[in-house]
Amino acid sequence: MRCISNLKNRVTALCMVLVFSTFITGCSDTEYAFPYTIPSADYGENGAVVMKTFASDLCVTNSDIGDSLTLSENTCLGLFDLSKKKTLYAKNAQLQLDPASLTKVMTAIVALKKGSLDQVLRADSSVYISEDGAQVINLKEGDTMTLDQALHILLLYSANDVAVLIANNISGSMEAFVEEMNNEAKALGATHTHFMNPNGLTADDHYTSVYDMYLMFNEALKYDKFTEIIHMSNxxxxxxxxxxxxxDVNVKNTNGFINGNYEMPAGITVLGGKTGTTAAAGHCLVQLASDTSGNNYIAVVMRAEDTGTLYSEMSDLLLQITNQ
Structure with missing residues (x-):
């Protein structure tokens, strides 16, 4: 009788475990029993578990923030404090925009995530870019370089043919690479973003937003190679x-603050970024900057009407850091 009683107790306990397992997983497949752990949880008062949310380490904004800047009509921008996880300034940060070569931030993310820096890339006929005015280094079919070399040329000089070279060699085709770009954007929460190519040349259904550029640039900064490259002047x-x-290839950083064409705002050090310019996108810049205390910020300006306006408005935006 005792054995039967013990067996009943064990069966009852097992049933309770299975019921609880089904409750938290939403299905009865025992392969997925107890899939949730809380290694990233914190403990609040009285030992209560406080789970970290998706955006707990991110700046967030759903509306315009700040009104002290005088901006041109079409400019969209945002300033994000990485230390305090706070949006300091935002104007139309969720508006769908053409990103131009800011696209290459995501190109670099996928390449760094999927490739190796010593990987040799070989050009095929798809590297020929026919669009008038497109920035290229005139790669030819059969040319080869390492991914490390390609990333330097991509991020500093913004070469569109090198973006295609990277895409085809990392993923086997440009289409497959672009799919990975879009998957990565979704994983980062960049819900106002969709890519059609790896270089940012104007295309239908190719867009992002100021806030999504913050998300993607913030992710790119996790790669030491990315941060190292964008800080270089040449x-x-x-x-x-x-x-x-x-x-031989010799390229200069297209960022005016890094190459010396524009003076950095007082009290602010620009550590590097990515430019983008097309007729459809206007003049764009996303960059990392720090204050005198070493706190870091991401600043984004998109759709400025010309180069002078871009750097003037970016300077004014960065000065908001010192006005806190």
């Missing part, structure tokens, strides 16, 4: 042509 290298000859 870069020189050699790569092999299809005939086996070495070709």
């Amino acid at each position: 870069y020189s290298t050699q790569f092999y042509t299809a005939s086996g000859e070495l070709r």
Whole structure:
């Protein structure tokens, strides 16, 4: 009788475990029993578990913040305090915009996540860019360079043919690479973003927002190589042509604060960023900056009407840091 009683108790206990398992998983498949753990949880008062939310380490904004800046009509922008996880300034930060070459921030993220820096990339015929005015280094079919070299040229010089080179070699095709870009954007919560290519040349259904650029740039900064590259003022290298000859490449950072074309605002150090310009997108810039205490900020300006306006409005935006 005792054995039967013990068996009943064990069966009852097992049933309770299975019921509880089904309750928290939403299904009865025992393969997924107890899938949730709380390694990232904190403990509040009285030992209560406080779970971290998706945005607990992010700046958030759903509306305009601040009104002290005089801006041109079309400009959209945002200033995000990485230390306090606070949005300091925002104007139309959720508006759907053409990103131009700010797209290449996501190109770099996928390449750094999926590739290796010493990986040799080989150009095929798809690297030929026919669009008038598109920034290129004139890659030819059969040319080769490492991913490390390609990322420097991509982020500093914004070469559109190098973006295609990276995409085809990392994912096997540009279409497959772009799918990975979109998947990564979704994973980051960039819900106002969709890509059609890896370089940002104007295309239907290719868009992002100021806030999504903050999310993507914030993710890119987790890669030391990305941060290292965007801080450089220039870069020189050699790569092999299809005939086996070495070709020299010397590029300068397109960021006016880094290359010395524009003076940094007083009390602010610009650590690097990414520019983007097309007729459809206007003039765009996303960058990392720090104050005199070493606190870091991400600043985004999009759809400025010209280069001078872009850097003037970016300077005014960065000065909001010192006005806190």
